[in-house]
Amino acid sequence: MHPLRQAAVIVPLLLLVQSAVGVRRRLASVTEPRATFALPNFTVYHRQDELLREVVDIVNANPGFMKMDAFSERDGAYDAEVKVVTIEPGGFTNRHHEKVRMLLDFGEHGRELISSELGLLLLKTLASREGVLGVFPGELDRAQELRRLLGGTIIKVLPMENEGGRRLVEAGRLCERKNGRGVDPNRNWEVDWGTKEPDYDPNEEYPGTAPFSEPETKLLRQLAEEFKPHVWLNIHSGMEAMLAPWDHVAEIALEARPSVDILQRIFQDVMTNTTCVVGSGGKTVGYLAHGTATDYMFKILKVPIAYTWEIYGDFKAHFDDCFRMFNPLDEEGVKDVLQRWLRAIMRLVELMPSHPALKDSKAWTLPSSGGGGGDGSASGWTAEAGGAELTHQHGSDGGQGNVQGGGTAPTTGAGATTSSTTSTTSKTSSTTGSTTTSTTSTTTAGSQQEDGPATTAGASSSSSSSSSGGSTDDQPRIAVVASVKDWGSNWNAQLSSGLLAVLGLAVVGMLAYRCLSRQGEDPRRARGSGYQPV
Numbered sequence: 001m002h003p004l005r006q007a008a009v010i011v012p013l014l015l016l017v018q019s020a021v022g023v024r025r026r027l028a029s030v031t032e033p034r035a036t037f038a039l040p041n042f043t044v045y046h047r048q049d050e051l052l053r054e055v056v057d058i059v060n061a062n063p064g065f066m067k068m069d070a071f072s073e074r075d076g077a078y079d080a081e082v083k084v085v086t087i088e089p090g091g092f093t094n095r096h097h098e099k100v101r102m103l104l105d106f107g108e109h110g111r112e113l114i115s116s117e118l119g120l121l122l123l124k125t126l127a128s129r130e131g132v133l134g135v136f137p138g139e140l141d142r143a144q145e146l147r148r149l150l151g152g153t154i155i156k157v158l159p160m161e162n163e164g165g166r167r168l169v170e171a172g173r174l175c176e177r178k179n180g181r182g183v184d185p186n187r188n189w190e191v192d193w194g195t196k197e198p199d200y201d202p203n204e205e206y207p208g209t210a211p212f213s214e215p216e217t218k219l220l221r222q223l224a225e226e227f228k229p230h231v232w233l234n235i236h237s238g239m240e241a242m243l244a245p246w247d248h249v250a251e252i253a254l255e256a257r258p259s260v261d262i263l264q265r266i267f268q269d270v271m272t273n274t275t276c277v278v279g280s281g282g283k284t285v286g287y288l289a290h291g292t293a294t295d296y297m298f299k300i301l302k303v304p305i306a307y308t309w310e311i312y313g314d315f316k317a318h319f320d321d322c323f324r325m326f327n328p329l330d331e332e333g334v335k336d337v338l339q340r341w342l343r344a345i346m347r348l349v350e351l352m353p354s355h356p357a358l359k360d361s362k363a364w365t366l367p368s369s370g371g372g373g374g375d376g377s378a379s380g381w382t383a384e385a386g387g388a389e390l391t392h393q394h395g396s397d398g399g400q401g402n403v404q405g406g407g408t409a410p411t412t413g414a415g416a417t418t419s420s421t422t423s424t425t426s427k428t429s430s431t432t433g434s435t436t437t438s439t440t441s442t443t444t445a446g447s448q449q450e451d452g453p454a455t456t457a458g459a460s461s462s463s464s465s466s467s468s469g470g471s472t473d474d475q476p477r478i479a480v481v482a483s484v485k486d487w488g489s490n491w492n493a494q495l496s497s498g499l500l501a502v503l504g505l506a507v508v509g510m511l512a513y514r515c516l517s518r519q520g521e522d523p524r525r526a527r528g529s530g531y532q533p534v
């Protein structure tokens with residue numbers, strides 16, 4: 001063979017070999033096994049039932065300003081229940097249209113146990129004045145101000161949105177993030193629903209058959225439509241980040257800029273010396289996410305402050321070591337994460353009045369007791385000690401929502417009325433200690449959200465058997481150049497076409513390597529897995 005021809009063959013081959021070695025090295029570095037895969041330590045973490053039981057206990061101990069509703073929805077054989085705790089630190093009142101409304105969602109993805117732990121800690125903290133005072137210890141003036149601000153808020157907390165997915169995780173499928181029948185609750189929303197990235201993996205982010213095909217998302221959308229929150233906070237794990245819209249394009253929405261300013265201040269005050277990043281979901285996380293709850297809350301429901309917070313991630317974890325990847329393992333790690341992000345939530349409360357949509361809110365001038373029920377016991381903890389400052393409103397201000405036989409439950413939702421309801425939706429109430437649940441239909445269009453019987457935080461055990469769709473054996477998404485071995489098959493037949501093929505494939509090989517290198521730069525790839533936090 002002519003030396004030039006030889007060179008023409010050898011050079012691309014060398015390039016090809018170099019690319020292949022690079023790819024192999026890269027794969028080796030990301031798939032290096034750990035000796036053991038971590039399992040959840042249930043002396044550190046709560047089991048699902050324990051956590052929900054604690055939530056019920058907290059609510060029952062504070063009937064004056066806390067109540068819980070359980071909403072359920074059935075689709076065919078699939079049942080889902082979403083529990084929602086309402087907290088009015090200033091006491092139940094009918095002046096909801098004047099208050100600032102926050103909707104906080106925990107446990108949307110099954111494998112992110114740490115998320116629901118933060119939800120539980122938040123409820124414990126909001127249960128008493130002392131709890132809130134303890135968030136910024138030694139800063140009394142700050143605590144007083146925080147108390148005043150909280151007195152003007154209504155907070156709805158979903159301690160565990162995705163109970164079906166969480167059940168699968170506790171049954172051993174530690175990498176499961178989807179709901180009880182294999183749909184990702186954070187891809188089932190309408191904004192840009194169903195768009196698939198080149199590396200789309202149905203095991204990870206199957207969006208369902210249509211927007212809102214899933215009971216969990218349907219219930220949450222309905223709740224949000226009625227409650228009309230000013231603040232939406234969706235708590236996940238997989239990395240440390242505070243994200244604002246958009247998730248489906250790699251830019252910060254113009255109207256989200258003021259909320260990003262707030263994130264930057266939270267970052268400065270609470271997140272220094274962490275790996276936490278601030279930005280839009282689409283740009284910061286390293287991949288675009290389509291059909292997310294946060295994009296819907298912001299774009300369709302016009303929630304002015306809409307965030308996804310990622311509260312923990314172990315980038316070094318093996319790609320199948322999911323518990324370690326998404327959750328701190330030991331007690332100290334858990335405590336550290338929870339305390340930091342609890343402070344972040346309270347810092348957000350402090351900063352809410354700086355947002356243009358909230359700075360002139362009447363909420364900040366409401367009396368500290370916020371009203372109270374007919375017998376006065378419905379005042380919240382933000383009232384001055386001794387009740388001297390209690391401003392008793394007229395009786396229609398509502399009672400204590402969840403006291404047995406305590407009359408009508410208060411209305412919430414900014415006086416909003418239900419715009420549409422689903423015929424299978426029901427609201428369940430039960431009394432603590434009772435295993436029976438009574439289900440009352442609340443499906444009349446135009447009815448108010450919180451009507452129905454007085455509820456004592458339900459301990460209803462939703463025993464829906466979940467049919468799983470989608471397998472758990474998620475694989476890493478790094479694509480290997482697979483057809484190398486076939487490249488030489490035509491070599492002897494036609495040298496010229498073979499040369500062209502080799503050159504072409506060498507270019508493909510190099511591009512593949514460069515692509516992998518670039519992927520390695522984003523947090524998800526750096527972790528060596530295709531697992532997604534958002």
Ligand SMILES: [Zn+2]
Pocket residue numbers: 108109112177236237238532533534
């Ligand atoms: Zn998540």
